[in-house]
Amino acid sequence: MTDQELLRYSRHILLPEIDIEGQQAILDSRVLVLGAGGLGSPAAMYLAAAGVGTIVLCDGDIVDLTNLQRQILHVEESVGVAKVISGARSLTQLNPHVKVESLGVRLEGSALEEQVASADVVLDCSDNFATRHAVNRACVRYRKPLVSGAAIRFDGQLAVFDARRADSPCYHCLFPEGEDVEEVRCAVMGVFAPLTGIIGTSQAAEALKLVGGFGEAAVGRLLLLDGLAMEWRSIRLARDPDCAVCGGER
Amino acid sequence: MKVLIPSALRSYTGQAWVEAGGTVLSEVLADLDRQFPGIRFRMIDEQGAIRRHIRFFHGEQMVKTLAHPLDPEGQLLIVQALSGG
Numbered sequence: 001m002t003d004q005e006l007l008r009y010s011r012h013i014l015l016p017e018i019d020i021e022g023q024q025a026i027l028d029s030r031v032l033v034l035g036a037g038g039l040g041s042p043a044a045m046y047l048a049a050a051g052v053g054t055i056v057l058c059d060g061d062i063v064d065l066t067n068l069q070r071q072i073l074h075v076e077e078s079v080g081v082a083k084v085i086s087g088a089r090s091l092t093q094l095n096p097h098v099k100v101e102s103l104g105v106r107l108e109g110s111a112l113e114e115q116v117a118s119a120d121v122v123l124d125c126s127d128n129f130a131t132r133h134a135v136n137r138a139c140v141r142y143r144k145p146l147v148s149g150a151a152i153r154f155d156g157q158l159a160v161f162d163a164r165r166a167d168s169p170c171y172h173c174l175f176p177e178g179e180d181v182e183e184v185r186c187a188v189m190g191v192f193a194p195l196t197g198i199i200g201t202s203q204a205a206e207a208l209k210l211v212g213g214f215g216e217a218a219v220g221r222l223l224l225l226d227g228l229a230m231e232w233r234s235i236r237l238a239r240d241p242d243c244a245v246c247g248g249e250r
Numbered sequence: 251m252k253v254l255i256p257s258a259l260r261s262y263t264g265q266a267w268v269e270a271g272g273t274v275l276s277e278v279l280a281d282l283d284r285q286f287p288g289i290r291f292r293m294i295d296e297q298g299a300i301r302r303h304i305r306f307f308h309g310e311q312m313v314k315t316l317a318h319p320l321d322p323e324g325q326l327l328i329v330q331a332l333s334g335g
């Protein structure tokens with residue numbers, strides 16, 4: 001670590017749980033952020049500010065005026081620009097020492113698997129169940145920790161699934177894939193702006209703990225946030241031995 | 251018992267927490283449907299299976315069957331999968 005880096009990250013290094021070793025691990029890490037919207041914005045910004053070595057930012061959308069109420073990576077002049085371009089610009093302004101790889105597509109199939117396999121931690125900040133299940137399958141297959149966040153209206157959910165641990169459930173253990181699943185979108189249902197900030201920031205916190213090797217990530221727990229009452233509720237999750245995704249993998 | 255309703259279904263109940271009676275999940279859901287007609291179908295499909303985006307939790311455990319016994323003094327948490335990002 002250079003003197004400049006020691007200074008820049010000194011408030012982390014001062015924390016004995018992180019210290020130089022933890023910060024160095026953060027600097028050496030590669031984090032995949034799927035979605036550069038309401039959750040991906042604050043998540044990626046904290047990851048960049050904290051010095052994550054490489055952030056892979058994936059999103060196939062362009063910035064829309066309706067995004068700006070909560071998607072704080074993007075500014076008004078970016079309307080009409082690809083979210084990953086706008087996002088990379090903001091992240092680079094925040095911390096030019098972080099390498100940002102922009103993938104302006106909705107990652108699927110082998111491309112998704114390749115990115116998951118090369119990441120240390122994956123953040124699911126996506127807005128649809130198909131992506132959530134595909135990411136989960138790839139994380140189980142390549143045994144990568146998955147930090148899953150979701151937010152709509154005034155409700156937030158956060159969970160960490162760590163396929164490296166024998167006792168950890170996967171996303172499919174909690175919500176099995178199915179055609180009858182009700183997809184509710186922010187564009188239809190609305191979403192309280194700071195709620196995405198709280199959940200996205202919490203995702204960044206869990207990711208930093210995982211790559212930095214400190215604290216206890218929320219593995220095997222589903223955290224529910226009621227943004228109207230400002231109440232968190234934690235529910236323990238068990239692995240489903242008959243899970244179609246992780247049941248036979250470990 | 252006290253039942254936490256997910257916000258997507260609060261249009262039926264008008265509030266987050268409601269009271270419902272029963273000693274197994276099916277009875278509690280039947281009582282909920284009696285009080286709030288139509289709410290059960292949003293959680294249980296035509297074949298009587300729990301819909302995949304709805305999960306029930308009781309006493310630190312996921313409740314996976316309608317016959318699962320419930321402690322009337324406990325709480326039933328109904329959670330709906332969210333996909334918004």
